[in-house]
Amino acid sequence: MTTIKTKKFTDRLFENAQPIWEKSHMHPFVQEIGKGTLSEDKFIYYMKQDYVYLVDYSKLFAVGVQKSLDLKMMQNFSKTLNDTIHFEMDLHRSFAAEFGISHEELEATEPTPTNLAYTRYMLNVAQNGSLVELVSCLLPCAWDYWEIGKLLRAQYGDQMASNKYAKWIETYDSEEFAAGAKWLIELMDQLTEGKPERELAQIEKHFQMTSKYEYLFWEMNYSKEEWPI
Numbered sequence: 001m002t003t004i005k006t007k008k009f010t011d012r013l014f015e016n017a018q019p020i021w022e023k024s025h026m027h028p029f030v031q032e033i034g035k036g037t038l039s040e041d042k043f044i045y046y047m048k049q050d051y052v053y054l055v056d057y058s059k060l061f062a063v064g065v066q067k068s069l070d071l072k073m074m075q076n077f078s079k080t081l082n083d084t085i086h087f088e089m090d091l092h093r094s095f096a097a098e099f100g101i102s103h104e105e106l107e108a109t110e111p112t113p114t115n116l117a118y119t120r121y122m123l124n125v126a127q128n129g130s131l132v133e134l135v136s137c138l139l140p141c142a143w144d145y146w147e148i149g150k151l152l153r154a155q156y157g158d159q160m161a162s163n164k165y166a167k168w169i170e171t172y173d174s175e176e177f178a179a180g181a182k183w184l185i186e187l188m189d190q191l192t193e194g195k196p197e198r199e200l201a202q203i204e205k206h207f208q209m210t211s212k213y214e215y216l217f218w219e220m221n222y223s224k225e226e227w228p229i
């Protein structure tokens, strides 16, 4: 007897996003983190922008708590919120300390046009859309960072001892970070089960859009985008 494995909705999301994700994976900013050759000024710029990004990103999990369908889901959203503001942002705080940047300076960072557009897009969907639409915005951030963590470990794992950004790779390749990404993938499949194509297409639109913003974020860091006025 042969069993037919039905394709999950997240398999479709993953496959269709590959052209965008691959552009992120090949981006010089990502590759130079992997090699440890990225200039410190670019990395510091990124840590500061990412810190204020994560403040808003965390709020999406808080909206998830509010929109949860049951207590288990609430626990998962609040755990991921907690992991983001403590575990993940500790990475930024420890790199900042290494580079002589205070917590106050980190928090006072003015988001750039790209950063602001990205977080406003997600917050708008979170506040005006459904739970599954919110998850479609959260997912590429968590999933592709996990992919990048695994990829850089596979590509440059043998050079980690001399890489000053090793802690970054270790964070996104960690069990803790993977657990959050895996939970969001499962949640997406659970919430989309039996949904009509019209709704799936809307969800995929958010997934693709936030994937594109992920790419733009790498680009923004590499060019150290600033407000022109």
Ligand SMILES: Cc1ncc(CO)c(N)n1
Binding pocket: 050, 053, 054, 088, 141, 142, 145, 214, 217
């Ligand atoms: C821009 C961006 N996307 C995703 C993550 C992973 O949480 C992050 N730290 N920053």
